[in-house]
Amino acid sequence: MPTGKVKWFDSKKGFGFVATDDGQEVFLPSSALPSGVTTVKPGTRMEFGVAEGRRGAQALSARILEKAPSIAKNVRKPAEEMAVITEDLIKLLDGMSNDLHRGRYPDSAHGRKIAAILRTVADNLDV
Template sequence: MPTGKVKFYDSKKGFGFLHTDDGQEVHLPSSALPSGVTEVRAGTRMEFGVAEGRRGLQALSARIIDSGPSVVRATRRKPEDMAVVMEDLIKWLDSASNGLRKGKYPPRAQAEKIALALRKVADDLDA
């Protein structure tokens, strides 16, 4: 079976393209993806069957060999910088917690800043 890397894949459109190891471009329809997989990242290595379709080569029954690199992981903050952000976030959460114990939610502007920081930290940690 030929192998190659995903050039791009658009889950909304339901297709993408692969570059085989020997330089050919192959159409990757959503029907060729493994069961339960709805999205693949660029750079993901796959093994697949190939058939001649109406518009050229088309992948059949693809199998993921190795997931592509994470763009988020490559661009996230250094751990030392993240530690400072976490400490500030802990202070904000502690302040909000004290207010909640007294029966008061934090002001809207402060609550929005806390929520934004929580989402950003969660994304960086989850990368």
């Protein structure tokens, strides 16, 4: 079976393309992905069957060999730094929770700070 790397895949459109190891481009429909897989990231190594369709080579029954390397994982903050950020976030959320119990939302400047910290924590955890 041929192998290659995903060039791109759009789960909304339901297809993408794989570049085979010998340089050929192969159409990758979502129906060729393994069961339970709805999307693949560029750079994911796959093994797949190939059939000639109306518009050229098309992947059949793809199997993921190796997931794409995570760029976010390589640039995320050290765990010790995230511990400090998380502790600060807990303090901010606790204060905001008390205000919400009193019927007051945080002012927009305070709300932006909390949202920025939440995004930072989420980005560093979701890799």
